[in-house]
Amino acid sequence: MEEQVETVGKAFVDHYYHLFDNDRPSLTSLYQPMSMLSFEGQRLEGTENICNKLNQLPFGQCHHAISTIDAQPSSFPGGIMVFVSGSLQLPGQDYPLRFSQMFHLIPAAEGNFFIQNDIFRLNYG
Amino acid sequence: MEEQVETVGKAFVDHYYHLFDNDRPSLTSLYQPMSMLSFEGQRLEGTENICNKLNQLPFGQCHHAISTIDAQPSSFPGGIMVFVSGSLQLPGQDYPLRFSQMFHLIPAAEGNFFIQNDIFRLNYG
Numbered sequence: 001m002e003e004q005v006e007t008v009g010k011a012f013v014d015h016y017y018h019l020f021d022n023d024r025p026s027l028t029s030l031y032q033p034m035s036m037l038s039f040e041g042q043r044l045e046g047t048e049n050i051c052n053k054l055n056q057l058p059f060g061q062c063h064h065a066i067s068t069i070d071a072q073p074s075s076f077p078g079g080i081m082v083f084v085s086g087s088l089q090l091p092g093q094d095y096p097l098r099f100s101q102m103f104h105l106i107p108a109a110e111g112n113f114f115i116q117n118d119i120f121r122l123n124y125g
Numbered sequence: 126m127e128e129q130v131e132t133v134g135k136a137f138v139d140h141y142y143h144l145f146d147n148d149r150p151s152l153t154s155l156y157q158p159m160s161m162l163s164f165e166g167q168r169l170e171g172t173e174n175i176c177n178k179l180n181q182l183p184f185g186q187c188h189h190a191i192s193t194i195d196a197q198p199s200s201f202p203g204g205i206m207v208f209v210s211g212s213l214q215l216p217g218q219d220y221p222l223r224f225s226q227m228f229h230l231i232p233a234a235e236g237n238f239f240i241q242n243d244i245f246r247l248n249y250g
Contacts, residue, residue: 036197038208068166070168070246072168072244074229075199075204075229075241076201079200081242081244085225098248100208104206117199117200117206119195119208123210123223
């Protein structure tokens with residue numbers, strides 16, 4: 001059980017950042033109407049608001065490199081908490097930005113998950 | 126509702142780190158037998174294992190300074206997701222360590238919350 005949670009968490013993280021870096025509009029498949037995103041302190045709710053925010057970020061092509069992934073079962077049956085740290089390379093920048101992000105994943109149809117809670121912060125200092 | 130979640134999240138964060146920095150053994154009141162902690166990649170479960178870990182960290186007096194707090198309602202009725210970034214000053218160290226931490230809070234008796242999920246990571250780099 002513990003291993004399965006970590007395997008699923010890692011697979012989700014790989015999938016999420018692969019989409020973010022290569023086909024950002026398709027992230028819409030991972031959110032639902034009750035999903036919530038806090039992005040650098042701005043709170044958004046619902047697939048459309050969240051994906052508009054992500055698609056309108058002031059940079060195009062970017063690359064996420066993952067440093068750590070922690071996963072735990074959540075109190076929702078089959079749900080998973082995932083906590084990620086890593087760095088984000090933006091186009092034209094010399095140095096990547098460090099970030100931390102958490103996801104609460106809820107089971108959806110056919111073995112997939114959607115994102116119920118998503119909180120993203122750059123790490124400064 | 127949104128404001129209430131943020132108020133409760135902030136109050137919890139203040140309480141948690143106040144206890145951590147001033148009376149670490151009393152953190153036991155915030156965990157329950159089904160609680161989970163991932164601390165720098167080590168996973169622990171249950172009040173006793175978690176509190177033993179926290180009380181046996183290789184430093185005594187410390188000070189957490191909070192930089193950001195994000196809070197969202199969780200899928201558990203009355204539950205709250207809290208995401209914290211900040212810095213941790215250890216005794217005898219010139220510079221504080223940056224950290225990120227998330228909590229999933231579940232309502233307990235009398236308006237209190239316990240910690241269902243707790244994931245802590247130092248931010249390197």
